[in-house]
Amino acid sequence: MNAVIDKGVNEAIQRLLRERLNQYGFERADIRADRDHSGDPGLFIDVFYRLSREPLQTAFTLNLLTELRRLLMSKGEDRFPYLRHHFDERQQVAKVR
16 A cells, blocks of 8 residues: 655645635644555545634535546546544534525
């Protein structure tokens, strides 16, 4: 398995996450290559947040995965991204309308 993540891919992921998640208190993303539950190669991205006054829009985080996948494919990266969000336990979630 190729456990190396291209520097340009790593930087592109970080930039996208910072741009899209800054309003929700984005602090950092830890990215590593590993195998998923089926043994296929994947990118495991742990996203950490500080407490934000902006209530979290849950649909936004779901749409982020699609945008991230498109970005990776445009960079020639075919490993699937697995996102895990680590919010402050006091983070408010927006009510679904």
